[in-house]
Amino acid sequence: MKREFCLWVFVAMIGIFLSPxxxxxxxxxxxxxxxxxxxxxxxxxxxxxxxxxxxxxxxxxxxxxxxxxxxxxxxxxxxxxxxxxxxxxxxxxxxxxxxxxxxxxxxxxxxxxxxxxINNGLGGLDVHGLAIDPNDGKLHVAVREKGEGIYRSANEGGKWTRVDDGPGGEVKVLSSVNISTGMGGIFLYAGTAEGLQRNPDCF
Amino acid sequence: MGGLPANRTVNGFAVDPQNPRVMYVAMRDGLYKSTDADETWKRIGGELKNLAAVAINPKKPNEVYVATMDGKIYMSADAGMKWKKQQ
CATH class of the missing domain: 2.40.10 (Thrombin, subunit H)
Structure with a gap:
């Protein structure tokens, strides 16, 4: 969980925390x-x-x-x-x-x-979470196993790009939360096997 | 950000679309609610346990639904204070 741009932050007690x-x-x-x-x-x-x-x-x-x-x-x-x-x-x-x-x-x-x-660009087909940005409709999905990571689509699922390794622990649910990060984005929350985690949506 | 059981699996998560500071978490241990954007959490829902998912009616955010792992559905019309089984 160390991809380039953003750092997943644990919430729970230890941290905070989708070709036609x-x-x-x-x-x-x-x-x-x-x-x-x-x-x-x-x-x-x-x-x-x-x-x-x-x-x-x-x-x-x-x-x-x-x-x-x-x-x-x-x-x-x-x-x-x-x-x-x-x-x-x-x-x-x-x-x-x-x-x-x-x-x-x-x-x-x-x-x-x-x-x-709508799987164009996904590295795998085991999808464990799907979030929609309430402001611009941007999509994020969490893929497990093959091609594991977080993928983003800016065209309603027409094309996916892997943007992050994702949080630690198996993702159970993913949600875009309309709370400003102060950096021009909002938060992406993940319910995982290791608790609730969140990350600024700045991949 | 306290109040959620540590190192426990979060199965479900829902946010009030009209007030995103209000959040719900569904776990095996029960249902938890934050009204301060994830700063603090309190357990609600009384005896609700083994929860797999939680959902909010976007038109009526006080209407909250939970599903247990084996598929029992409960609904609250008052943002989680009182619950009734739907089946």
Missing amino acids: TRSFGMQEEHKKSAGFEHVHALSMDAAGQTLFLGAHTGLFRSEDGGRFWKKVALPAKRSHLDVMAVTPHPREPKTIYVGTHEAGLLKSTDGGTTWRE
Whole structure:
């Protein structure tokens, strides 16, 4: 954790602390209210209407505050995808980004009806966190294992560039927080196996 | 920046988009909240444990949701003071 420009700073007690290819049709299947098997992510769309839940068994959506869930079909050659991150766009309610354990990043611009892969430039496909800058829409993702590190996209996922080694410890969640660093940027927070960490968004 | 259990895995993190000084952290140990931009943290949510994720309704930031690792959903309408199971 020593990349060129910025230094990851531990919070917790010790410190402080995402080639478009194909489109796919959505098939939703009803899901019982529980039994997701290892939940990884929970988020609500910009309209404040739909909850999305990412789990080992895939992506789910709820329109009633989490009482009833439907499974959202995602494009994959595999039978299922382990959904590690779900990040709705902060201002565009129909735009949703999903990070997966096996297939990298997926993006929907129609509220989850169709999806496309946005992995151009990523060094690996095990995505553990996805953050959107609320000011300019810039994206950051945390990739694990092959090609591990933090990647950035300034064109809504069209192209990714590795910008940092990332925080220590397995990343569980990544979030851009609209608090000024005093250096012209904001903070990028990471929930990790080693606690909460943050870094100025100045890669 | 104190108040979070040391060296413990942070599974979930959510920030109030209208007031980013308000943050929530979801851990196995429970739910933690900061109202001063990560300076101090307090445990909230009573008996909530084994949390995998936390989310905020961007239109109504006092509406907060948590998910347990096995998929139980709880919701608070008052920024984390009182919670009810959704299923």
